[in-house]
Amino acid sequence: MPTQSILIVLLLVQSAFVASQASQLQKYASNPHLFSAQSSSRKSILRLSKPLIRDDGRVYSCLERRFFAFESNGSIAWTVNLKYTCNAGIAPVHGGSRKIYLAAENRVMRINPLNIGTSESAVEVFFDPDPGEETGEIVGLSVSTLSSSVFINVKNRGLFAYRLQGQMLWSAGPVLYQSGYRQGCRKNYKDCYFDSAPVIDQCEASVYISNTEGEVYAMSLGSPHFKWIQDLSALDKSFVISPGNNGRVYVTVPVKALVLALDASTGTVLWQSSIGPLSTTDCAPVIDSNGWISIGSLDGFLYSISPTGVPKKFPKAAPLDFVVQVSPFLDCSGYAVYISQAEMEGKVSHTIGEYTYISALKPKNVVFTLLVPATGTIYWSESYPASGQLPSILKESDLQHFVLDESIILAFITASNIGNRLPCRSTRQKLATSCSQAEPQHVSIYTGDERTILLFLLLETVTLIVLVVVVRFCCIFWRKKKLQSQDLGKFLEKRHFLQLQKKTFDQAITELEQNAAEEAVPNKMLERLDDLVKQKEDIERKLSTTYSLGRDRTKSESLKSLLPLYDGKAKSYSFQEGAEKESDTWADSSRNKKEAESTFFQYMQSAAAAAKAKGKAPIEVGSSSDQETEEEYEGASAYDDEGEARETLHHGSSRSIMRRRRTLSSTN
Incomplete structure (x- = not known):
């Protein structure tokens, strides 16, 4: 009985503390300088979501029902109230015309920074299930600025495509019946649904997504047409898909520690490369303008693979106690990447069958590095203690009021362009460079057995030649008979x-x-x-x-x-x-x-x-x-x-x- 009383008291105190904290957050004004944390206990829960870095050098992130825009030095540029709790696991998405899209509960919000400080609302609901419709968790979203479309994946409902003005273009599920045949979810179509965030290939005008049965889809941006479906269930059923925008689609299999390159036009596996063990929570790779794909591993190395499948490791000899547990960021030029390597107090590796597991204690130091994967050139590298000390450029910023992890700090270092001597380029310039690397594809109008097709074409050719000879002979014979008569x-x-x-x-x-x-x-x-x-x-x-x-x-x-x-x-x-x-x-x-x-x-x-x-x-x-x-x-x-x-x-x-x-x- 005393134990139950103590638990009840603790629960009441915790609920009262959370309620008072929510009221405090609602009192924060839009002025960034009025935002502050009043106690260390409150700071423990002020953890920012996955960040977005835009071409303007700002970092965008959300915290519960508030959305923040940070300058590259860590100061808050502006903040707005969302009215809904944002999804901390889904990073905000750039939507063109300075608009930003993000997932909040089972809705998609659109933020227009130009309306901040005006009579018009800066936040509006872009996607909201109609009353009576089945609500589902938003798995991921993406925006194609070239086609002016927003793609939203709702769990157990399917993929929805909307125009930027809000009109729905089309929707599609993982199963499509065409010409009497079922496409997708071939092994189990009852409990099959899309379970990954849609990603856009701007060069191929395609959207890629995977389902719970280990199949990868390529769909057209303008219609729910399946360009191809590649079954990778023999490897695993959970993937990370990354568009190369260079004629290739990269699929990362965290459990198998594999990176596969697929042909963007046909879905054919071009090559696969083994890498070190990966973190299952954050292992998204980045693709630079040279076509190199880079991903960090728990063995302490950054693996960079060329467009032809040739791997490299950076650094060449990493200390045994280092791990890379966050995804790298692409710099403003599009040719270099920022990575974070954490030095742990102790690290133990376990290999069971085909799988390798890494166990580590708390971190001691964090090393941030800027390098070019294509050449191996290192432009900048600096180590910071893991006790919470920030880089000098971020020490006196508003970030001290938040709980910061390696991913957030790495995002601000990338936005600050620290140690970078390469000229910055816009997103369109980066896209133009990567798209130019795609090789032209020769699309065949025939499908099926190649030998049968060649035999059929040969038979057609011989038949046409015989017909021409017969017609010519008949004409000559008729003419001679007529002239002889x-x-x-x-x-x-x-x-x-x-x-x-x-x-x-x-x-x-x-x-x-x-x-x-x-x-x-x-x-x-x-x-x-x-x-x-x-x-x-x-x-x-x-x-x-x-x-x-x-x-x-x-x-x-x-x-x-x-x-x-x-x-x-x-x-x-x-x-x-x-x-x-x-x-x-x-x-x-x-x-x-x-x-x-x-x-x-x-x-x-x-x-x-x-x-x-x-x-x-x-x-x-x-x-x-x-x-x-x-x-x-x-x-x-x-x-x-x-x-x-x-x-x-x-x-x-x-x-x-x-x-x-x-x-x-x-x-x-």
Whole structure:
């Protein structure tokens, strides 16, 4: 009974103390200089939440229902009342236009510093469950300034995407049914939900998140579309996801002490690297503008891994009693990191199976260091006792009223840019540098077995080639059949024969004109020259105008069509619909050729005899080229109604002789 009385008294005293403390906190004005702690007992509970460092050099954090903005030297710039208790385990998020988002109870608050000191409210509720809806714990939130969207993960409800103006874009759960197939939570979909904070990849326009079954999701910023799902449940079911903004997504497995790099486009594991044992409470890595991922380990080293998976350890030889138990911070340039190494009074390491456990006593000293992981250059390092002594720049600040851990002190050292000789850059400049390291991806429109796809493409190609060959053959075959039925062979032979006649006449006329110019010639020779010119003009007329070779036939044969011949500019053929077969055509051509050769030789003999009688040499016609000698032509002789025979010329293998025209009497 006495023991129960003492416990009741202690509880009453504690509740009264907490109530008086709450009333004191509500009396704090917005003026930062009015904030102070009145007793050491109250100081023991004034522990700030995870901090946010912005480009303006200020540090933002919350304490219960108040939100603070600190200058880099530790003095309070301004503070506002939230009306709701903030979540100390979720750091505030920068939302663009100087606005800040943070989780408070089951709501998301938005703070606008520009409204402080004005009639407008500086704090507003951005996300609040509707009355009657199932409330859930806010696991994490993130803001994409490029897409002007806020992403909120609510436990057992799903991921919600909102515009900065407050309109909901979409919501998604860990299970999606698409084309009759279930995506996500393949092993257990009943108790499966998203259990990590959403993180934004600004370069890939993606949001990454994991579920309780060990699956990592990549989703589009603009729609609840699953780009890919990677099942890592074989390693563990709890991860820390970090976007590289360089074409890679980094997944830290604290239990296994592993860091994996996934391809941001496909989710394929590119590489994995083993590191030292990690703290399960705070092991979030940082990725610098060079693409190096850095994470602290309980073995006292900082592990930095290159984009290709090559690890480094800093420092090269750490004392045995050192541990790194807080996440590093990226400096303002984006190329260096600030780390904190705590020296413990004693440290014991236990390895059980695949797991390593670290046990340590209270810390003695803390060493803060600024280094560049890509080169290993150390710009600054300083040690402070763990008894509570602050760096000189923070000694006289408002931070002395709060309980400070390594994470808070490291955040203010980073904001103060202590020992940094690298020029500061804006968030957009850092993002542009990291995004430029991403390699372009060649997206394939096919999915499935690569060998099957190649065989299918090969079959398609062969089929197209066969179709082209068949169509081409059919067209040529049809055209040949059509031309053969139109007596094309006879037409071409007659036309070729006319061209040979014209060439022979040209040569004969040229030689006669030369002889007439050199010496006196009889009138009969001049008449012969005149006849040759007229016959040449007649042949030219036949070649240059619409002419039917059927005129050379007897009048009893009917002419059904005219043949447009070649005029030197364009070709146009129109064929007669003769009733003769192809075999008859070639037989007539052979017979006419033999008759023409017989008549031609008789004509040559008569001309030679006449030349001897007159004492003159016969007129020679220049030989044609060897190519023309090999060509065949029809040497047929045609007779007109007046009984005169058109002269027949023969193109010999060596030379041709033009002789005078003579009249033949018809034998018919």
